[in-house]
Amino acid sequence: MKKSTVTTRPSPKVRVLTDIMLAVFRVHGRLLEKGDELVRPLRLTSARWQALGAVALAGSPRSAPQIAVSMGMTRQGAQKQLHALVREGFFEQRSNPRHERSLLYALTALGLHAYAQAMALEVVWARALGEGLPLQDLKQTLRTLDILYERLDSPVPEKGSAS
Template sequence: MTERTAEAQALTEIMLAVFRINGRLLEGGDRLVAPLDLTSARWQVLGAIALAGEPRTVPQVGEAMGMTRQGAQKQVNKLEEDGFLECRPNPRHKRSPFYALTDKGASAYRAVDTLYSAWANVLADGLQMEQLESALALLSNVEHRLETDTHVKGSAP
């Protein structure tokens, strides 16, 4: 068994904290958007399309939000069924249509953004910008390493 370096152990603690925070973010997000007939997962999909500013395919939604294609497809289907999204043809790929926000979806996303802004302001109160920027830089670096690490992509060390 390989011993972990001090840096690897610290990174492990950060990863465990990220897992815990993710769970709490999903729980808090579910409570935040429940009055709008949404869940955190559905909010993520609406956000991927709204933030892109143009219709997106399911794989594009999944990539933008760190979801599997299957997970994104499940949420897209529910959002379309409930009138938040509409399907549009993709002239470049017949089997991968675009999805766009309907008026209902755009309205819901604006409402969520207002609710989220208030929540984010409360969560950010008292945090230092320098620490936030440092945390973002570290997490972005780890994300990049995970994306390019061949060990993570399926081959054992």
């Protein structure tokens, strides 16, 4: 046991990684906030935009569990949003020939329109955000984030485990 309060002096890499984690937290918070702001005029939020995107990108109606997967959240969480989006006219429920109980969610004209507008807004926003940043740097960042994401799948190392 060392005497100092700080148990271990972390290596530079550990320090940069810690800073990346904190940066991800901050950026995430801002992205949510700005995303909400961006699509508010369309009566959307980031989460609802994401749900519209899940169906729009799939190209055909999708069931709630499918939408949950592509939103990266739980089935029940997605259900909540889907109910709200149906209530507000962005989605409509269609009968599912393959499953009596599990309805499909399809974009209405309103939903399709809102999504197209959101995409257009996002292009403008992203262009401003990336101005002056070399494409190569952005690609590098994306690659690193993807690698970190993959590794975050593997379990947290146990204290002293050798597995």
